[in-house]
Amino acid sequence: MTSEELIQQILSKHPEFSREQILESLEAEKEKTGGLIADETLLRLIAARYGIETAKRRVIRRLSISDLVAGLNDVTVTGRVVAIYPPRAFTGKRSGKVANLIIADKNDTLSVVLWNDNVDFVESSELKAGQITRFSHGYTRKDREDKVELHMGNKSQIEVNPENVKADEYPALNKFAAKINEVTEAHNSVHLAGTVREVFPSSTFTRSDTSTGTVMRLKLADETGEIPVVVWNEKAEELEKTVKVNSALQLVNAKVKENGSGELEVHVNSYTYVEVSERPDF
Numbered sequence: 001m002t003s004e005e006l007i008q009q010i011l012s013k014h015p016e017f018s019r020e021q022i023l024e025s026l027e028a029e030k031e032k033t034g035g036l037i038a039d040e041t042l043l044r045l046i047a048a049r050y051g052i053e054t055a056k057r058r059v060i061r062r063l064s065i066s067d068l069v070a071g072l073n074d075v076t077v078t079g080r081v082v083a084i085y086p087p088r089a090f091t092g093k094r095s096g097k098v099a100n101l102i103i104a105d106k107n108d109t110l111s112v113v114l115w116n117d118n119v120d121f122v123e124s125s126e127l128k129a130g131q132i133t134r135f136s137h138g139y140t141r142k143d144r145e146d147k148v149e150l151h152m153g154n155k156s157q158i159e160v161n162p163e164n165v166k167a168d169e170y171p172a173l174n175k176f177a178a179k180i181n182e183v184t185e186a187h188n189s190v191h192l193a194g195t196v197r198e199v200f201p202s203s204t205f206t207r208s209d210t211s212t213g214t215v216m217r218l219k220l221a222d223e224t225g226e227i228p229v230v231v232w233n234e235k236a237e238e239l240e241k242t243v244k245v246n247s248a249l250q251l252v253n254a255k256v257k258e259n260g261s262g263e264l265e266v267h268v269n270s271y272t273y274v275e276v277s278e279r280p281d282f
Helices: 003-013 019-032 039-049 116-123 233-239
Strands: 075-084 088-090 096-104 109-115 132-142 148-152 157-160 190-199 203-206 212-222 225-232 248-258 264-268 273-277
Touching (some): 003 019, 003 039, 019 039, 075 109, 075 248, 075 273, 096 116, 109 116, 116 157, 212 233, 212 248, 225 233
Parallel strands (some): 225 264
Antiparallel strands (some): 075 096, 075 132, 088 096, 096 109, 132 157, 190 212, 190 248, 203 212, 212 225, 248 264, 248 273
């Protein structure tokens, strides 16, 4: 279906709109996506907003992460796996399991959500941080923070270390790590990589509902400076078994907050990916 046919279909279903209004919406979408997505695809998205199902709603395959917008179907993206979060089960009208990943290409990072059978790639350890992986036939949605994420359902395919893909075209794991002296409170989430300089004993605390939690603190350094890190609950229990002075530590999706003294701290919770290694190589 051509762009003109899509415009006519929208007008036939919604005669209250003018052609000029549709073209204005198209221009707004083109500006939002940097002109990287074809007019036909954007018009399909506009039509879908008004409840119009087009005969074919697909996007260009093998897009870069920065090309993606919410609401696309049949998306194929390739990237290096930066982080893998533990799978979790859910119950309700439907039961199943889900796992979250973060991948990166040369321009950006992307959250990938694996559903049900696709979680087997994580549980079997077939999919690991650092691997180049192709995610095919996914669909995009917005997450709770209004960011685009890729969902992999029962028709999706995952290919680890695909052929004809050059690994050096994808960033190393620390490519998107911020330098400590660049960290500001404006970071909704931050990726840091550095060396642990100090580790303080963990402690427990009592919440207002009388349940208990765990907190531990450490100090992380890179060549630009040092920053305190506050680790909460299950992540604290995990790290206190593995982290020590001079460990290499990578944090993905940590939060930055200002403490009561006006000092910036990095907070690690259940949504943060943590990787500890013995020899610093950042």
